[in-house]
Amino acid sequence: MELCVNSTKPLNLNQKPHLFAPKATIPLSLKNPILQFNYKIQKRPLYYPLKQLSSFSRQIQFLKPPLSLIKASAASSAAFGVETDKLPADIKVTEIQEPNSRVRLSVEVPAAVGQDCYRRVLKEFMKQVKIPGFRPGKIPESVLLNYVGKENVQKATVESILKRTLPHAMSSVTGRALRDSVRIITKFSDMEKTYSALSSLSYDVIVDVAPEVKWIPENGYKNLKIVVEIDNDIEAERACEQEIRRRHKSLGSLRIVTDRGLQVGDLAVLDISATTIDQDESNVQKIPAAESKGFHFDTEDGDKVLPGFLDSIIGIQRGQTMSFPLVFPESWQQENLRGVQAQFTVECKELFYRDLPELNDSIADKLLPGCTDLKQVKESLLQKCQEVEQVARDQATDNAILDQLRKMVEIDIPQSLFEEQGRQLYGAKLLEIQANVKLNEQQLASLSSPKAVNEYLENQRENIINLIQQNLAVGDIFKRENLQFSSEELVKEVQNSIAEFKRHKQKFDEDRVKEQVQDVLEGAKVIEWLKERADIQYITR
Template sequence: MASQLVRNAALQPKCLTQCARNVTSEASKLLAPPQCCSRLLSSSKLHKRNSSFLGERSALVQNVSRTLLRRAPVDQRISARASHGVSQKGQANELVVREVQQPQSRVLLNVTVPQKSCQDAYELVLREFKKKVKINGYRPTDKIPVPLLVNHIGETQVKASTVEALLKTTIPKALQSVANRALKESEHITTKFDDMVAAFDPKKELVYDVVVDVAPDLVWKTPRAYAGLEVTVEIDDEDTIAHDADANFRARHKDLGSLKIKQGGGIDQGNVALIDVAAKRLDADGNVGEEILSATQKGFQLDTEEGAFLLPGFVEAVLGLEAGQAKAFDLVFPDTWQQESLRGVKARFSVDVKEIFNRDLPPLTDETADQLYPGAKTLAEAREGFLAAAQEAARLKKKFKTQQAVTDALGQVVYADVPNSLLEEQGRQIYASKLLELQAKGQLDRNSIAQLSSQEMVNNYLLNQKDQIMDICRKTLAVAEVFKLENLTYSKEELDREVESARQEFAGVEQEFDMERVKEQAQEILEGNKVLEWLVDNAKVTYVTSKR
């Protein structure tokens, strides 16, 4: 029971020990190339319309549109041509694309569809409509006057179908100039569809604008600035490691004990209490705001001896409370808190004490050594086992902090104009990963996950964490570039192991997944691993010890 008392993310700081996989995977997730960096444009997304007009068209018009979109391009002679900022004069029947660079790695494509293509598309639309309409006095084989046919169908509907057909055939061609750089599903037409329909004339050119995000160019401070990064890493000294070993020994001893209900009196140091705890944000004026879901839990088991792992002041605030009593108090999350969004936040906590327990611990003798540490024959061997485990944890922590240090240093020697679509996708992936992690640890139930997954919550996260997400994007892009520049590789066996490990993690939390995407993420993690190893091996690292 005692081991459950520090599992609430909002009530404990960052864990000091990391298993080998966590050390590698967490750093690699930080550096793994964003999905949209590797997904270059493979198909065109149609115009994001501001008008609901097309959705209100008759079944006839929709049927004609589908027929047109299945046909071959309107004019097989159309060929995309592009220039940077200045249009090129091509033949009269050629599509003309003027490419204009915009901030945040965005490109505006000003597209001019030639008049002949507009005329051909218009005539094709009329032929398709003629096959499907019935006009009194005319047989299917009769030639129907164009004005009569247009009037019967509706001029606006004919124009809309023509414009839609032209967009379908010309957008992919217009995007050819950026096809090797464009980020998938980042393109959209900025010219309003209704405006295009209103301005369409088969005797004139059709002009519209498309914007698309492209993979940003990386600029290094100096050539190969990523090689020989100089970093300083703070690591635990021997006394701190020994203290951790002793703390783990005592925690295991508690696990072997039992809890007995305390008869009378309040919470004393050394007791365990079963409490309901809730927290709400406080603004600068002391007004109570929204609930902090990650700091709210019913049936939380509070071990008063674990105060060092809880929010500073929390244990002290509840000492003396008796079963059945409640108390409200204010605390401030420290700047070192694991959950970044809570750092520096002032909160009002409400605690309701349900039950208080005393501990009944077994004696520490050689007979209990094997229960304390599997395989130990004496109490001394058990302590040695805990010390060895703490030393291994310190080694992994050292590795993790070194990787973090070189990662931070990498972000300081590169510049990238990160596009908004990349920021948003990377931010959503990070947010989703955090929620899955909390769910896997049992710190959030399905209802809480649903609340935190709302569009409003996601957008707030993207807005509040924009600078941090930007920093991560810059580093991930740099990692992808280093992997390519240094010709780093990984084996098929490494990839298979990573995929299987990820599959088991998803299965463990009963989470549906796309195996193809799992493989992509495994490749990204492996790339991150290889780059991290290379960066550390080629960095100048200085280690300094500190006490905790």
């Protein structure tokens, strides 16, 4: 009986290395999460290097710059549809600082302004209303009020007061207010009552403002000391050997072992379960994450599973069951299992050994099409692995720098900024899901629901805040150090991004694309500037 299996996917030599490419996928034999030893998900930085910019064009529409500032007059005009006009009397505005970079504006509108708005509203109604027996514009006030309704006139007057006074009230936060964060929090019914009794009006407005970036220590970013951890799996020589081994294994067949137990090099199909260990049997609990049926375990990947697991099952034969204790290390990725003593039970369902062709020049073309001998295979793969190693090293360096910047700043992040950044990230996540999985309308509606979005914001709160801190820190450095990029760079990358949108037949806003590209270019310049001045040390883990 033979079972031909491709142990892993071959390295794609035609694909260009991507600076933010995810970590290599885990082989089939390591799909059981409980056995994976401390794999960490790599987080992509908020800013991308210039040379990689074009490949991110499709994501630009979801990564709107979180610090788009607006002028107060523009904010109020957008909200109420009018420009600032002159008032018959000054309004009084009291500014109160609140947490999360929020400002409360308490606005007091004098009776003179209210009366002027009332007259304007009456005049407008007179133009629009047609009452038999009266010419337009010549309708007595009492008749008009009876016809239109006093309450309707009062509502319209309050709306007019808000429309005319809000731009003036917002003048104190001009240039600081964040887009779409202005909100009147006083109930409309309360404003109606106040106006009805006094002809004056008061209301409160809250608005998020651009947060201050406080560096600790001041200018500490100018002399960063960075320690970058590099996974030894990406070391070019080691990665090349592993890739050749994977390709060699894919050329062989699996044959059933009949006369011995498991040894290194075999592949076993296992049923695995585990429980906690406790002297009081009533406290013993199952560990659901450890349960796995038909788990394909490649013994050559023994260094990537729970320490001691491979050694404990060496010698197990087909149909045999073994039970043994293991302790989850304190470095285990799942926090709730760190230090837990567990009793594992493993049943060997199938046991195979590999029947491989001899590794020599005769299979060179099968290992890598176009190669005539093993030396050529190794040289080609090594070159590719060296490129991947450099990409991974650059990525790790960027991540380490951004993480260090985040730790050096204190920022009071506005709620509107948090929600905006989070929703953009969720939008990008949805796009990624749609690209990989065909969703029906019901599934898409469920994933797009307010409940799903809010759950994402809450679950990813820490990550979202970290990204915002990195973003603001980088933007602050760009301004502080007067960094610049050429207009030619901007034009070129905008054109590349638009071309990507068109190629994928996606809608886009050219101004939005330009804004996003500018943000990315700024980030790339800052990272480049910091690298030139930082003390960077690389260590292998």
